[in-house]
């Protein structure tokens with residue numbers, strides 16, 4: 001069968017993704033993700049109000065603190081109404097403000113978390129529904145790691161933003177602006193002095209910090225690499241031992257570990273430098289401002305530049321706030337970038353055109369019953385991912401309802417592709433396929449597919465129980481129906497021998513069952529689905545003869561009264577079919593019954609037959 005599955009390489013798909021620059025366009029594009037917030041806008045608005053209130057109360061703290069120090073210096077605070085506040089009252093006021101701030105913050109977190117949880121759930125639902133409805137070519141063009149990381153890490157990034165980054169961003173900007181306004185009012189001269197000394201130091205610290213982050217990312221990557229080695233080798237421990245490569249792997253792991261230590265040491269060298277820079281630079285800056293401030297406090301009260309000690313305290317506290325918000329904003333910039341990138345990638349998938357499945361009302365014909373008469377009329381086909389290769393050309397054949405035909409031919413000839421096109425996994429490049437007299441394109445896609453069953457070459461079962469796996473052919477089937485299907489698929493015997501019978505868990509991808517057992521579960525599933533048309537991709541992996549007999553018996557039972565398209569690898573199993581189509585290089589090169597074809601001198605089928613006979 002054409003491997004239409006996902007490309008599973010690359011698990012860490014987001015690590016190296018580019019972050020878009022924050023500009024008008026990227027903001028406009030990224031902010032479209034806010035449409036998912038709209039249903040919860042009332043909660044969002046309440047959260048915003050609480051955020052404003054908590055930010056405001058934070059900003060009054062240094063101001064009231066300054067008044068407290070002034071009161072301690074015999075300068076009590078007088079309210080506009082004439083009410084004089086002493087130390088006790090001011091301290092009480094400060095405490096009240098703090099309590100209010102605590103309550104506002106609690107409310108803000110509560111409302112924003114609700115918004116982010118609901119929003120993120122909706123985004124995940126929309127994404128998953130989209131994944132299910134995207135056409136197969138999409139999955140051939142995108143790595144599965146990259147696709148799944150949309151619903152895991154990208155969505156987590158968005159969640160982070162709605163619950164934290166957004167609030168932080170607002171608070172930092174608010175703190176910065178309000179802080180600047182406050183210090184200007186307290187003393188514009190000292191403010192100007194502060195502004196030329198302090199922010200450059202903070203910015204330098206920010207750049208230093210970025211360098212450290214880059215280095216620690218390298219450490220993480222190196223560490224991840226060592227983990228990959230452990231995972232890979234433990235998963236494939238049989239191969240390691242069989243190839244006697246234990247020593248090689250130990251060396252490989254040690255080399256990788258050495259790199260981790262090297263980069264960790266380098267990163268910590270910078271970290272140490274950073275700490276001493278912060279101590280000397282940042283505190284040096286504070287000392288500078290303190291010195292200047294102290295000088296101003298020291299001037300006589302009559303001097304227009306004079307500062308009260310309380311004013312200096314407020315000033316210093318606001319300066320610390322401002323410094324913290326400048327540093328915080330630098331970090332937030334990176335987060336905003338990541339969020340914009342994540343939201344763009346999510347929206348990109350949501351904007352993809354889905355297959356017309358699950359449409360309500362249905363688009364096109366919805367047959368209650370399909371007889372299963374199939375006609376391929378001059379079908380030509382190229383895979384969308386490889387448009388320059390003509391995989392099929394002029395495929396033209398007819399199968400009457402209930403007939404069985406086999407497709408045979410060398411590997412890569414196009415047999416699986418011919419069968420897969422019936423399911424309309426890909427658009428045709430030419431010709432048409434007709435089922436019961438109607439072009440397949442005229443049918444509702446879901447309705448048509450529901451009448452076609454596939455038993456693939458390699459059966460991948462889902463991780464649940466045997467019951468779940470058989471019932472996949474008909475969700476909601478009763479135990480009675482499931483057991484009946486298992487019986488007809490020669491599977492009941494082994495299932496009932498398990499202590500947990502239908503409740504036996506098959507393990508990830510069905511690894512706890514043998515190949516032949518998996519196939520019979522897949523056949524039971526197809527029997528339960530009861531499709532009018534059956535596509536059977538015969539397994540290439542050989543089963544032991546006992547198991548093969550059971551599987552063959554199950555297949556014969558399954559094919560009864562259905563139009564069947566068999567992709568045959570072993571010619572011995574197809575003698576009973578009504579017609580054989582021999583495919584080579586994407587064309588039908590011979591057609592006829594087994595007897596006709598095997599007697600054709602120099603024919604491809606006769607050749608293949610002889611080859612297999614000789615091999616046997």
Ligand SMILES: Nc1ncnc2c1ncn2[C@@H]1O[C@H](COP(=O)(O)OP(=O)(O)OP(=O)(O)O)[C@@H](O)[C@H]1O
Pocket residue numbers: 001002003004140383385386391409410411412413414415416417418
């Ligand atoms: N998803 C795909 N994308 C691009 N090319 C594909 C895809 N699947 C198959 N092909 C190519 O199409 C050609 C026909 O493949 P197909 O699987 O139909 O052959 P086949 O006759 O069934 O082979 P086999 O007997 O080995 O299963 C091959 O050249 C193959 O490389």
